[in-house]
Amino acid sequence: MTPGKELIFLPLGGSGEIGMNVNLYGCNGKWVMVDLGMTFADPSYPGVDLILPDLSFIEERRKDLLGVVLTHGHEDHIGAIPYLANDLGVPLYATPFTAGLIRKKLEEEGILDQVELNIIPLAGTLKLGDFTFTYAALAHSIPEGNALIIDTPYGRVFHTGDWKLDDKPQLGVPSTEAELRAIGDKGVLAMVGDSTNVFNMEASGSEEGVRIGLDEVIQSRAKGRVLVTTFASNAARLHTLGQVAKDTGRHLVLVGRSMDRILTTAKAAGYLKDFPPLMSFENAARADPSSLLIVCTGAQGEPNAALSRIAAGSHSHLKLEPGDLVVYSSKQIPGNELAIGHVQNALAARGIEVITEKQAHVHVSGHPGRPELEKMYAWIRPQIAIPVHGERRHLEEHAKLALSIGVPRAMVPSNGGAIRLAPDGPKLVGHEKVGRLVLDGDVILPADGATMVQRRRIMHNGYVSATLVLNKAGKLAAAPSIIMQGVPVEEDREDFIAEMAEAAGKAGQGDSRNAEKFAESVRVAVRRVARDWTGKKPVTDVQVVQL
Template identity: 80%
Template sequence: MAVNKNKNFLTPGDELLFLPLGGSGEIGMNVNLYGCRGKWVMVDLGMTFADPSYPGVDLILPDLSFIEERREDLLGIVITHGHEDHIGAIPYLAADLGVPIYATPFTAGLIRGKLEEEGLTKEVKLHVIPMGGSMTLGDFKFSYAAMAHSIPEGNGLIIETPHGRIFHTGDWKLDDQPQMGTPSTPEQMRALGDSGVLAMIGDSTNVFNAKASGSEAGVRDGLLEVIRNRKTGRVLVTTFASNAARLHTLGQVALQVGRQVCVVGRSMDRILGVARATGYLKDFPPILSFDQAARLDPSKLLIICTGAQGEPAAALSRIASGSHQHLKLERGDCVIYSSKEIPGNELSIGIVQNALATRGVEVITERQAHVHVSGHPGKPELEAMYGWVRPEIAIPVHGERRHLEAHAKLALDIGVPRAMVPTNGNVIRLAPNGPKLIGNEKVGRLVLDGDVILPADGSTMLSRRRIMHNGYMSATVVLNGSGKLAAKPAIMAQGVPVEEDATEFIAECSEAAAQAVRNGDSRNPEKFSESIRVAVRRVARDWTGKKPVTDVQIVRV
C-alpha cells in the first residue's frame, strides 16, 4: 500500500494500518482511518469548538487532505455515536469524500438533520444499521457493540480484518444501572477477548480518575434530593443537550417532585425530537411553552436548558444576563450545573455564574452535590475492560498527550504486551509485527469562518489575530500629476489604544506619512507605499508600544 511515495511501506495486502487524523493529542475532532490491501475506512468525522485564538470562528474542522487525495480508495465512514466531536464535521466535509456513512438509528437521525440543514441529503448517502448490527466494507467487517455513554447508542466497533480483530471502543464507561439503552455485558466483552483481539483503540479522557465514573442512577438520586429540597423558586438545570440519558433522568425527577418542565435551547429541542422518533424518551413529561412557564408558580417549574459551558449565545447565558426574551430568573431561584466543566471554558462559565449570583440566584455544581457523572471510563473501568478484552496491542486515543501516555502505561502495567501512543498523522502498522510507526502524513486544522472553510494557519486567521492584538490603521495619500501631495494624508485607526489624545495622534501619523511622501519616489510604487506604511506604524509604536496592521492607499488625481 503506497501511503507516501517517499516512504518504503509494505506491498499491498501485507499490512493493517492505523492513521488518526484527529483526536490523538487532543480531546475532540475524532477522525481515525484504518487501511488494508490498498483500501481505507474512516471511523468518525468530528469537529471541535474554537477557542479565543481563532477570533470570529466557532468551529474547527480536521484537515482531510490525506484521504481526500485517495478518496477513490475510501470505502465508507462508520460512526460510533452522535456527539459533535464524532459527527460535527460531516455536513462540511463528507460530501467531498463521496462515500456512504453508516450509523445506528439515533445517531443517523442526528446526522440526517445536519445534512438536511445543509441541503446535502442527496449528495451524502446515509445507511442506518440496527443496534448490534454489522456490515462489510471491502476487507473490513464492522459489528456494533453497545457501550454505556452519555448519549443514546454509544457504540464500540468490532472490526474484523485479514490481519486480526480490532476493538475500537468509541466513548464509553461502565454503568450497572443505565437509564437508557442496554450496554454490552462483561460476559460479552470476555467473549470478545476469548475470540482474540489484535488491538484495542480506546478512550483516554478520564485515565487520571482514580475512581470509576459512576452510574446515571446515582445522578438521578442526587438530582432528586437537591430539587426536592427546593420548596420555593424556580429550578433550572443546565446540561449537555446531547445527554439524552440526563434528560430522561430530569424528566423522571420532575414527575416525582411535582414540577412541570420547560425545555430551552434549539439543540435540546433537536435531541428530544430525534430521541422520540427513534424510540427513546417516550415517557418524558409534557413540555410547557414559554408563556405557560412564565405564568406558572415558580415553585412548580423545572427549566432544562443549554449553555452549561458558558457559550455566549446559549440559553443560560441569555437568561443570566436578563436578555432572554421569555424566561427570567430572580432571587431565590436555583441553577444546577448537571455537567462537567470542560478545560478551557472556566472563564466563560465563571462569567455566567457571576451574572447569576448578581441576580441572587443560587448555583449548584458537581462540587456541591452529586448532580453529574462523566460518560468516559476512569482508571478502574479501563483496567476492567483490558482484563476482559486482553488485546495484544493498546493504542490510546481521544485524549491530550498526557492522557495518552498515562493510558499506554496503564495498559502495559496490567499485562498488555505492547502499546503505542499515536499523534495525529502517524501511520502505524498494526500487523504484521506491530505496532510500528512507519510514516507521518499531513494533518492540520481548518476553520469554519462564516460559510467559508479556511486553513487555521492561513493568511486570513493570521491577519485577524494581528488585528485583534494590535489594531488596524490605514493611510490614504492623494498625489497630483507630478507625484506631489494634493491633500493632507488621511489616517484612520481602529482598535489602536489612543483615546483621549486621538486627534494629536492622528495628526502626527498624517505628518509622518506626508514626510515619507516628500522623501520618497512615487515612480517606484511598491517601495514608495512601504515607506509610508513604515512611517505611520513607527508613530503608532512610539505612542502605544503596539504595531498595528497598517495599509496604504495611493490615489492619483
C-alpha cells in the first residue's frame, strides 16, 4: 500500500510481543520508521541467538522511506540496525547517547561509513517530509529515554517509547507534568504507548528506592563478596550501583564487555561523571572479599554471560565462595525461567546466597504501571489510544483501561495491520507482510524457512544417513553404510544400525535407473525401521554413489 492523504500507523514488530519494535507512520505517499529493534531467540529456534524483523514491506518501498527515528538505546529498539539499516539505505536519527551505542554497533559490523547517522540534541526537532519529530524526555532505565511528538498535516501523535514516572531519576531530566500537559493542550490525535506493565496495579517506583534497598541488603546480609547482576543496558542501575559501592565502602568491579560499552558510551555522552573508579580483576583477586562489589551481566541465565561462568566456577578471573552473596537486580523475563533457575541452582550448590526482587527491594521496572498510564492519559488527552509494546493480553487490557478513563477511541494493533488514524480513524485498512528473520551465525534466514524447519526436526527426532554404493550395472557393490545422530538408541545401537542397513540393502535391490525414486524407496525403508524401534521419524538422507 501507499499512504494517500491520510495518516497511517503500521507496526512491523512489537505489537503482540515484547521486543523487536519497528513502527511505520505514513502520509502523503511517504513513510517514516520509528525504532528498529530485535528480540532474543527462544528454544524453538535452536542454534539461534537473535530474531530480526522481516522488513520486506518497506524494503520494497524504500524510495518512499524518509528515515529511521530512534526513541532510545535498548536492544529491542536499536538491535537490528547493524543487520538491516544498510539495506534500507536511509538516514538514522537519535539523541547523543543512543547515537553513541548505534555508532559502536555500526563500527563492529564494519558499516559505519555506509550508514548515515544523525545526532539530534535533547528536546531537538527534525523534519522529514510532511513529518516533524520533537523529542520529549521521559524517565526510563537507560539514558535519553524519549517520547516522540510527531506532527503531521492530519494530526499529532504522541509516541511514548519506553517510559515510566520517576520523582527522583538517577540519570537525565525527564519532562515535567506541566510540560506534558502543555503537549496535550495543543491537541493530540493519538497516543501510541507502552503496554508492558499494564497489569501492575502499582506504579513502578523510583530508582532511588533501589539504592536504599541494595544498601540495606548489603549492610545486613553480606559478609563476603557481593555480586549484583542486572541488564547491561540499564545505565541508571549502573549509576545506582556506583552510589551503593560508595555507601557500603566497597570497591567496584565491572564484568562483561557489554557493560564496559554502556559505561564508556554513557561517560562520553556526559553521564556517570561521578562513577567510582573500577578495581581490576587482578587486584580484586587479591583484595579482602568483604570489600568487593562485583557487577556483571547474565541476569537472564545466558550460558556465555559472566554470571553463568562464575556460577560454574569457570570464569578466568573471578571466583565466588560459600558465604558470598549474589543479588539479582533485575526482573525475570518470561521464557527465561529455566535458564535463570539453572544458574541459581549452581550458585546454591556452592553455598552462595541468592536474593531476587521477590526477597528485597532491589529492582524497579523501567515501564509504567497502571497508575502511571492513567496519569499520562490525563496529561496528554489523546482522541485515540493505540497500545503497543506488549503481548496481546497486555494490548487488550491497555485499550480497556484507556477507554475506561475517558479516551474516546482505542484500537489494538497487530504486526502488519495498517491502521488509518486520520481522517475518520482508527480504522483497519489493510494487512501487509510481516514476519521474523533469524541471525544464524553470520547469515540472516527466514525464521520459518527450510533451515529452521529441518533443524527443529533434527533436534526432536535425530538424524540418519544411508550411503549405497552401486556398480556399473546399478547393483549394490557393498553393504549399505548407516550413520545416525540423536536417535534414541544406545545399548542396542549395533543391532539397530544392522537392521537399518539390511532394510536399505533390500530396498537397494530395486531399479536404480530412476535415481530419485530409488533413493526415496531406500529413505522410506530406513525411516520405517527407526520408527518401529523408537517411535521417532528422524531426518533421513540417502546418498547413492555410482562407480
